[in-house]
Amino acid sequence: MATSTPLRELPPPPKGLPLIGRSLEYARDPMALFRKQWDGYGPVSPMSLVGKDTWVMLLGPDAVEVALRNADKAWANGPAWTYLVGPFFGRGLMFLDFDEHLLHRRIMQQAFTRDRLENYVGAMHPAITNGLATWTPKPDFQAYWALKDLTLDIATNTFMGGADHTSAAEMEQVNRSFIACVQSAAAIVRADVPFTRWHRGLKGRRHLEEFFNTYLPERRATATDDLFSVLCHIESEDGERFSDRDVVNHMIFLMMAAHDTSTITLSSMMQFLGQHPQWQQRCRAEAEELAARVGTAPGLADLESLTSIDLVMKESLRLRAPVPVVLRQAVKDTEVLGTRIPKDTFAIVGVQYAQLMEEYWTDPETFDPERFSPERREDRSHRYAWAPFGGGVHKCLGMFFAGSEVTALMFHLLLDFEWSVDPSYVAPMNNHSLPFPKDGQPVELRRRPR
Numbered sequence: 001m002a003t004s005t006p007l008r009e010l011p012p013p014p015k016g017l018p019l020i021g022r023s024l025e026y027a028r029d030p031m032a033l034f035r036k037q038w039d040g041y042g043p044v045s046p047m048s049l050v051g052k053d054t055w056v057m058l059l060g061p062d063a064v065e066v067a068l069r070n071a072d073k074a075w076a077n078g079p080a081w082t083y084l085v086g087p088f089f090g091r092g093l094m095f096l097d098f099d100e101h102l103l104h105r106r107i108m109q110q111a112f113t114r115d116r117l118e119n120y121v122g123a124m125h126p127a128i129t130n131g132l133a134t135w136t137p138k139p140d141f142q143a144y145w146a147l148k149d150l151t152l153d154i155a156t157n158t159f160m161g162g163a164d165h166t167s168a169a170e171m172e173q174v175n176r177s178f179i180a181c182v183q184s185a186a187a188i189v190r191a192d193v194p195f196t197r198w199h200r201g202l203k204g205r206r207h208l209e210e211f212f213n214t215y216l217p218e219r220r221a222t223a224t225d226d227l228f229s230v231l232c233h234i235e236s237e238d239g240e241r242f243s244d245r246d247v248v249n250h251m252i253f254l255m256m257a258a259h260d261t262s263t264i265t266l267s268s269m270m271q272f273l274g275q276h277p278q279w280q281q282r283c284r285a286e287a288e289e290l291a292a293r294v295g296t297a298p299g300l301a302d303l304e305s306l307t308s309i310d311l312v313m314k315e316s317l318r319l320r321a322p323v324p325v326v327l328r329q330a331v332k333d334t335e336v337l338g339t340r341i342p343k344d345t346f347a348i349v350g351v352q353y354a355q356l357m358e359e360y361w362t363d364p365e366t367f368d369p370e371r372f373s374p375e376r377r378e379d380r381s382h383r384y385a386w387a388p389f390g391g392g393v394h395k396c397l398g399m400f401f402a403g404s405e406v407t408a409l410m411f412h413l414l415l416d417f418e419w420s421v422d423p424s425y426v427a428p429m430n431n432h433s434l435p436f437p438k439d440g441q442p443v444e445l446r447r448r449p450r
């Protein structure tokens with residue numbers, strides 16, 4: 001993008017530890033690192049991370065907007081995400097760029113139409129009620145792990161067409177393979193060396209490919225409502241379709257994209273609702289009213305009428321973004337807010353930081369779902385002040401899927417249980433890859449009489 005004023009050069013990055021740069025600082029407390037960068041340099045700052053010192057950190061909604069809107073097509077996803085987790089999720093939609101990305105996105109959009117979402121929601125309800133029936137209330141119930149199992153069951157139903165096709169042991173192995181792939185993001189040794197995270201991730205990826213390849217012919221043969229089958233049969237408006245390899249690559253990425261993100265959102269919501277009983281009661285009253293009106297398997301439009309749950313979801317995504325940063329690489333020389341960015345620079349785009357900036361939010365650290373109410377709409381302070389689903393051409397394609405899954409699960413949870421969390425509890429987060437509470441997020445859980 002051309003400007004008339006001379007561009008500022010990026011200063012050299014402060015020295016971090018050899019090999020890992022400041023990755024450990026990020027893992028310990030991402031917000032503290034963001035603040036330090038912002039206070040020291042402003043929205044565009046130099047950084048050294050995971051074996052490279054040619055990173056730039058983009059903070060604040062203006063800088064986030066430049067990278068995500070990508071008006072001059074200077075920023076690419078593929079090389080950046082590939083560096084972090086490429087061998088494990090590569091060739092998923094998020095890893096593709098420009099014309100190829102557009103082609104695949106046009107096809108995949110057909111898997112997320114409103115009619116399709118309605119089918120997925122229909123398949124979620126039995127998975128949720130069966131899963132919740134196995135929850136055993138206790139004073140230190142590990143909500144995060146229970147939710148992770150439950151969202152995997154939901155994925156089995158909506159993505160795979162139900163557990164009839166697969167055994168519980170097989171799905172358990174699939175889950176372990178996903179965890180191995182996700183955890184590889186934090187690997188220090190980024191090569192296939194035995195006993196390392198990277199090695200386990202590669203093994204996990206091979207297993208996932210075998211798994212999806214085994215079931216693919218059956219899905220090609222018969223069209224059903226699950227996402228796997230849908231990917232085998234959809235076409236863009238111009239009649240383009242996915243190859244077998246595409247279907248497998250997209251399934252592996254989609255399972256990852258959907259699973260951890262929804263689990264983190266739900267566990268944050270459980271924490272905040274446990275700490276704010278008046279909000280829990282308000283959400284429950286809406287859920288009970290809906291259940292009385294339409295029963296316990298509401299469709300998409302009915303779920304969308306649960307406005308308090310929606311406010312709580314938005315506020316939870318603001319306070320704890322499941323994807324706190326997204327990555328890009330400059331594929332040509334460019335600039336961000338007056339700073340020259342040379343070709344090949346990697347960028348960390350700090351979505352989470354903008355969501356907690358005092359310039360855009362009142363009392364940003366406070367849980368206050370009403371800030372998203374029609375009267376206040378604080379998220380309108382800047383287009384990129386709230387961007388947990390990203391923005392631009394790579395904006396999350398599963399955003400409405402995620403919203404319906406989280407709302408459906410919360411609806412059942414509120415009807416079946418009540419829970420509390422100590423108001424002073426602060427979740428100890430593991431930030432090595434996507435954030436999650438290291439202590440499994442204990443809540444005091446009680447079953448409600450129906």
Ligand code: HEM
Binds near residue numbers: 397
């Ligand atoms: C609360 C849950 C979720 C959050 C916070 C979330 C967040 C994100 C973000 C930030 C991106 C953009 C990445 C980038 O710009 O590089 C993204 C992309 C994507 N997400 Fe999600 N996601 C969630 C759930 C889901 C679900 C449930 C699905 C699928 C069922 C999904 C599918 C995708 C896909 C396909 C992309 C790539 C889009 C593209 O590159 O064109 N996500 N997500």
